[in-house]
Amino acid sequence: MDKVKVGIIGLGRLGRRYAENLQFKVQHAELVAACSLNSDELDYAKNVLQVPHVYASHEDMLSRTDLDAVYIISSTDKHAEHFIAALDAGVHVFCEKPLALNVEACERVEAHSMQRPDQFAVVGFVRRFDPSYAHAKKKVDEGAIGTPFFVKSQTVDMDEQAPFQLDFVKSSGGMFHDFNVHDIDLVRWFTGSNIETVYSIGGAYRHKAFAELNDADNVLTTCALENGGMASIHASRTAFHGHDTFTEVVGTEGSLRIGRPAALNRVEISDQYGVRQECVRTFYERFEEGFLLQTQDFVDCIVEGRKPELTLRDATEATRTATAMTRSFREKNTVMCR
Numbered sequence: 001m002d003k004v005k006v007g008i009i010g011l012g013r014l015g016r017r018y019a020e021n022l023q024f025k026v027q028h029a030e031l032v033a034a035c036s037l038n039s040d041e042l043d044y045a046k047n048v049l050q051v052p053h054v055y056a057s058h059e060d061m062l063s064r065t066d067l068d069a070v071y072i073i074s075s076t077d078k079h080a081e082h083f084i085a086a087l088d089a090g091v092h093v094f095c096e097k098p099l100a101l102n103v104e105a106c107e108r109v110e111a112h113s114m115q116r117p118d119q120f121a122v123v124g125f126v127r128r129f130d131p132s133y134a135h136a137k138k139k140v141d142e143g144a145i146g147t148p149f150f151v152k153s154q155t156v157d158m159d160e161q162a163p164f165q166l167d168f169v170k171s172s173g174g175m176f177h178d179f180n181v182h183d184i185d186l187v188r189w190f191t192g193s194n195i196e197t198v199y200s201i202g203g204a205y206r207h208k209a210f211a212e213l214n215d216a217d218n219v220l221t222t223c224a225l226e227n228g229g230m231a232s233i234h235a236s237r238t239a240f241h242g243h244d245t246f247t248e249v250v251g252t253e254g255s256l257r258i259g260r261p262a263a264l265n266r267v268e269i270s271d272q273y274g275v276r277q278e279c280v281r282t283f284y285e286r287f288e289e290g291f292l293l294q295t296q297d298f299v300d301c302i303v304e305g306r307k308p309e310l311t312l313r314d315a316t317e318a319t320r321t322a323t324a325m326t327r328s329f330r331e332k333n334t335v336m337c338r
């Protein structure tokens with residue numbers, strides 16, 4: 001295959017970044033079609049990204065017969081529907097996290113995908129492609145810290161994002177599905193174990209409006225793993241210093257930490273505020289390289305006929321745990337994940 005012909009569904013905050021990467025940076029890819037409900041985004045795709053065919057409906061885009069792959073970066077509550085439609089159109093499918101907001105929808109997509117074994121089907125967990133996380137995983141697999149038994153992981157957004165999130169939460173499923181689904185995937189990746197039980201607490205401490213949406217601005221979960229290990233997972237919408245994604249993996253012979261400080265670069269500034277480093281402000285600033293590597297990897301898998309490492313089961317398990325956390329938070333109880 002010379003070039004993988006790609007269509008994209010969703011050109012919003014993140015979809016636009018994928019579209020830019022696919023059109024200008026990813027090798028062996030050609031973005032031939034794009035779909036969004038928003039006409040400004042379609043104009044941007046056509047006029048700035050030079051995407052030749054744009055659509056207001058995913059059905060119309062998927063009726064094209066020249067597509068090899070579709071990237072789904074639409075609103076979370078539409079992922080499963082778009083995923084199944086793309087599989088039915090006969091193309092390889094990459095979808096942003098999370099696959100869906102309940103396990104039943106995830107399993108529907110999995111069942112559909114199993115009937116089409118020649119089409120690759122993946123849900124993206126970008127941290128696995130971030131060079132620091134990938135290096136940490138290699139060290140853990142080489143035995144550098146012995147057997148990992150405890151993962152602490154957090155996803156922390158800047159407070160300035162909170163007003164946007166008040167609307168976004170209506171389709172994203174709330175903090176556990178939207179933020180902590182990444183941390184859940186990391187726990188599974190580093191320990192090789194599913195999460196057995198969760199106990200989640202939290203509240204809308206600074207932005208009371210999240211409580212009216214049955215959500216929070218800070219949450220904390222204690223997890224017992226099926227293999228006897230443990231994890232502690234935190235999410236926050238109220239940081240003032242920067243986007244602060246951080247993970248620590250503790251093993252029987254050492255530990256490693258990924259992401260601290262949330263520094264923009266290696267420059268240290270000494271001024272009237274003290275000795276300090278500037279911080280990354282958004283998830284995209286932090287994971288820009290990972291997003292590009294992840295997008296390239298899926299195209300490479302198609303070109304090389306190489307099966308992607310991430311499976312739909314990974315996505316289903318992440319949604320299973322995020323669903324249990326959401327229930328635990330709302331019911332104020334320990335919840336079994338299965």
Ligand SMILES: NC(=O)c1ccc[n+]([C@@H]2O[C@H](COP(=O)([O-])OP(=O)(O)OC[C@H]3O[C@@H](n4cnc5c(N)ncnc54)[C@H](O)[C@@H]3O)[C@@H](O)[C@H]2O)c1
Binds near residue numbers: 058078097
């Ligand atoms: N991996 C990460 O760190 C990360 C970060 C941000 C967002 N995301 C995920 O990316 C996805 C998109 O997030 P976003 O912030 O770009 O959202 P957004 O609201 O900015 O954009 C959503 C896009 O989906 C399109 N869309 C929605 N329903 C549609 C439909 N029925 N048909 C066609 N297009 C439709 C909209 O037109 C828009 O272009 C979400 O699932 C989110 O969880 C992941």
